[in-house]
Amino acid sequence: MKVLLEHAHVEGIRYYDTYRKNGGYRAVEKAFKMTPDEIVEEVKKSGLRGRGGAGFPTGMKWSFLAKPEGVPRHLVCNADESEPGTFKDRYLMEFLPHLLIEGLIVSSFALGSNATYIYIRGEYAWIVDILEQAIAEAKNNGWLGKNILNTGFDCEIYVQRGGGAYICGEETALIESLEGKRGNPRIKPPFPAIQGVWMRPTVVNNVETLAAVVPILNMGGEEYAKIGVGKSTGTKLLSVCGNVNKPGVYEIDMTQSVEEFIFSDEYCGGIPKGKRLKASIPGGSSVPIVPANLLLKTAKGETRYMNYESLADGGFATGTMMGSGGFIVMDEDQCVVRHTMTLARFYNHESCGQCSPCREGTGWMYKILKNIEYGKGKMSDIDLLWDIQRKIEGNTICPLGDAAAWPVAAAIRHFRDEFEWHVLNPDESQRRNFGLAHYADPIHVPTTA
């Protein structure tokens, strides 16, 4: 089912004329015949959930926006896609820039934002050019600027490049960075919906979320809600990487099972060279890693599906999260300890250094994991790691502390024997990998959570 990427393969869809011929900017025409509140209501009806990672209902977020008299409001598009394993927004912006612009115009109208910002990560330098060209095209054709389509609504879209910090993907840090300050997350409350950019009410949404507003307007909120299952409505872009035959960006309607998604030829096409599946991180590096048996089936023995609820089934003990959709697949040759060390290094490098548990704890975890990986670890280090992650999680200003703690916690929870093997066999662990153990078929379900 393709909704967002319906016209992705049409030649020249990046340019305005082709995009318009393929039904582009219909949503804007439709939106200007509605009132802003009706659009918000439509998005609420669609059940669209934020695609940036947390999965917060978008319509609800929009309705929280404070609307004081005489104070400008802003919409900010979060294109600072820095989560390891996630590259869906890049695909969307690179190939369908006008879809994002269209979604931004509609959303700006719904929220009353006359100055809308796209905060894009610095590494996406060439995409900035693509977006700016698309904005210029839209402006030339009267979709942006003053008095759009004689409705009296003014809107400008500005593209702002980030400096390449992971933390600037957190909405308050993004706002600080956008204001030209050091990208430190703010303490909430006040939430951005009350005091955001320049202390004005602000909504920060992910690229995919804002792009999804276009099909919602085109087909109507209720119709959009029929796609998908339960509270996971609509379609979701997944960026698949790792040990699969066909890595790339896929659009799914969240009804597929995980097994189908990994092994069917329509999607990932299975694991290369006939290797077996060991583990996967289904939603970008911050969500808990799960072993193959718990990825394909929940602890209760039910089939796991690719949607928000099913992936989160079992909580953090046996489940994981949909996250931002960065699907990382690991086959039997991968080493979980090394992988966890790499992630710990990443979070150590990207911590902003504001709150003490995250600033000091991430570096500590990385050093311990490095010792274990290079055969210098002790058995007590594993318990120490567990204790450190427990003291970081939930005790920090922003979710980076949690994001740094969860992968370590999940790796120890599910792969403790691999860590112990590394400690007990320091020499052997330098030469070969631990392998599969009991993680893959035959399906093994742990008795205790």
Add this chain to the structure above:
Amino acid sequence: MSEQPKFKVTIDNITIEVPAGTTILNAARMVGGEVTPPAMCYYSKLEGSGGKCRTCLVEVSKGSEKDPRPMPKLVASCRTTVMDGMEVKNITSEKVLDARKGVVEMLLINHPLDCPVCDQAGECHLQDLSYEHGTSGTRYEFDRRTFEKEDIGDYISLHMTRCILCYRCVFTAEQLTQRREHGILERGDHAEISTLLGKSLDNEFIGNVIDVCPVGALTDKTFRFKNRVWFTKPVDAHCSCTKCSGKVRLWMRGDEVFRVTARKDKWGEVEEFICNDCRFHRKSVSDWTIEGPSKIDRHSVISQGHYVGTKKQPVYIDKVIGKDPKLLMDIHKVSDVNRQEIELSKIDGPAHSDDFKKDR
């Protein structure tokens, strides 16, 4: 005049009424005593400070009268305002004490622990904090983080290794002085206080960063290695300064003024900021009108043995946990030497066991 609404808040079973908009930490400070969470980065005189060090985390077991749900995470009490009917758990919550222990451990893993040569020792908040909430050992087995030494001027010395990145000095420079020349460079555990391109800090009121620094990262160069704070005698004094209020605290030994600082209240916060002239240049007794000895209460090591009648914090522990604290041994019942009514300083010469027996 309209009455400001008052909110009832219960902190560790002690209920008080505070004006709306008060933070949990300030409400707890109104109660005083053990129920006050420690604060390393919050500074009531600096706007925007707080929320970073995470030592003041508390558990909110009841959000408010209207919405009695507990808050899901521990909250930073310095930045969370009270609601009517809120119930807060500080020292009665295991979760809080555990998290605080973790925070203290994290703060100390890269702290050099060079207290024996640190000028801040004796009035260091991190010392107090680790004494109250820390553990005796460390689980950290790696090299501590180090920085390249940086010279930031003739009056202030910067020891970046000791810094806990509370951002207080940055806020002070921004809110008190004409222009801020230092800030935080880098990020994560390599973040450091620095001036861009090695500029020095010279500003009329920049000396106050020494007073707001909770640790020994920013210390007074004119006092460097001159004396230990507990050997010097704090004296309140004032002068007619044209730039500031002139109300200071002199740290003296004999007739010699070793150091001049601003006066601090019982939470270790500066009462009135003073200018650089008062702090660094007026170092003789003739510059000052002496008011009398300062009351020291928070930093016990300074008042140790110096003064009679030092201020004592109220004790609430029986109210909080519902009973008297259980002592392993009541020393006064077992030993003669530690009888409370005998003041050792009043005994002529070295104390002898006879001194304790003759009252009996």
